[in-house]
Amino acid sequence: MRTRIVIFCSALVIAVAINGCSTRGAEEDSKSIEKQDEQVVFPAVKVTRANPGENLQIPGELMSYYETDIxxxxxxxxxxxxxxxxxxxxxxxxxxELEAPELTAQLAEAYAKVRSFEAQMIASKAVYRRLLVAANTKGAVSPNDMDVARSKVVADSLSLLGANAVYQAHQEMISYLRxxxxxxxxxxxxxxxxxxxxxxxxxxxxxxxxIKQESMLRLQVAIPERYTDAIREKQPISFSVVSLPGQMFKGKINRVTHNIDRQTRSELVEIQVINLGQRLAPGMYAQVVLPVGRSGSSLVVPSSAVSTTMEKCFVIRIDNGKANWIDVKKGMESGGKTEIFGPVKDGDTVLKTANDEIPQGQPVKVTYSDF
Missing domain, CATH: 2.40.50.100 (RNA polymerase II/Efflux pump adaptor protein, barrel-sandwich hybrid domain)
Structure with missing residues (x-):
């Protein structure tokens, strides 16, 4: 009887152990399957078209509308x-007021020449008129004398014109003394x-x-190259300055250079600012808020879908169930969305959150979600 009890207890222990091992094995298999499923299921979104826009905050500098050295x-x-x-x-x-005695002397000399040529011209005209009267009597005046008198009048007139021009030039030089x-x-x-x-x-x-003009100022802003397509003349802006915290000033873009600076890769725009009360001063730095947007629609994805490393900027597109790294360039960013440019098209599926831990060509399972 005792032997049978011992055998029964041993069998019971073995059965319990086998059952425990089987249960643990099943649980481990189940967890492994669930873990595997979690590794390959990723949220994804569709690439869409939109008109992106954002408020660009960039520094600018206030300058005099006119400024010159005298x-x-x-x-x-x-x-x-x-x-x-x-x-x-x-x-x-x-x-x-300046003084230059030699200029005054030159002006007096020029004036004297004008008066001298005036007197000569008056005398020449008088001689010519008397010859005209005498010529009414046949043979009283030779044709040669008439030609000489006429030429004298013309020469004296031209000399007077030249003297007057010199005199006016000296007058202009004298005016420069003020x-x-x-x-x-x-x-x-x-x-x-x-x-x-x-x-x-x-x-x-x-x-x-x-001298600087301060009643009107120029606010010059360098716009980064990737935003130049979004800049338009008469576009409203607002800005603030450090010396007047909490106050915003408004203006409009008046001039666009339409030229990219090779060193800064930016385009200079200018805002005309009416400086009421002379509260702003040339040389102040301003923080400009510039709303920008594209003239047409472009491709956008969630900002998290664009991954940037030291080597590249990319999105992970799903092609036939596999991860495919696609190099892109980022454009505007607004409201959690980023504009992208590259070999992608409207309707492509990309992972909502991209990172370099997902290798190229890895099979993935996706589930679609909203932006």
Whole structure:
């Protein structure tokens, strides 16, 4: 009896052990199958067409609408300077007065020549008129005398015209002794003082003043090459400056260069800004918010579908159930979507989340999801 009990207990233990091993084996097989299924099932999306757009935030620089250095046009000495740094000036205002005695002497000489040629022409005309009266009497005046008198009048007239031209030129040179503002603006720099020699003969070529127009400014912005197709004239923008936090200023694109800088790979655009209250100043940096969009539709995918490594930028397209790395270039990004360019087309299936851990040609199982 005791022997039978021992045999029964041993059989029971063996049965339980076998059953436990079978159960564990089945569970491990089941987990392996589930794990394998999880490895090959990936969310995927269809490549679609859309009109992408985004608010591009890029830095810009405010500049004077007009800005120039003031140089004298004639050799002279500064007699008086009427304005200084910070003074607001208007177009045509006299900024400085120069003196050049030799120019005054040349003007007087030119005026004397004009008066001399006027007197000669008056005398020539009088002689010619008297000869015309005398010619009414047959044989009183020879034809040669008439021709000489007529030629004298013409020569004296031309001499007077030349003298007048020289006199006007000297008058123009004298006017250069009064330095005038070329436009409304503000004096931002003064280099010289009364008594200094200035003019084209001055080898140092130091400007007398620097003047900037501040009532109107230019905001220059360099647009990256990939966004140039989205830029249009009269396009509205907004911008802010560090010195006025929390305040936004508005403007429109007035000029587009239509030229890509080779070094920066960007296109320069210009916004005209009315500087009310002179709150903005040339030289300020601005943070520009520029809404950009394509003129037509293009291909877009979720931003997570584009993977960028040190070597390439790609999406993983599913071709016949296998992963295929497709090199693309990124365009605009907005709202979790990225514009792509490359050998893909509308309706292609790509993995929603791409990474370089999925090797080329790996069989994958996908399930479609929304962007």
């Amino acid at each position: 140089y004298p046009k004639v050799n002279s000495y500064i007699r008086k300077m009427n304005v200084d740094i910070g003074d607001k000036v208007h177009n045509g205002q006299v900024l400085a 330095i005038k503002a070329p436009f409304d603006g503000i004096i931002t720099d003064r280099k010289l003082a009364p008594g200094a020699f200035v003019g084209p003969a001055d080898k140092s070529a130091t400007p007398m003043y620097r």
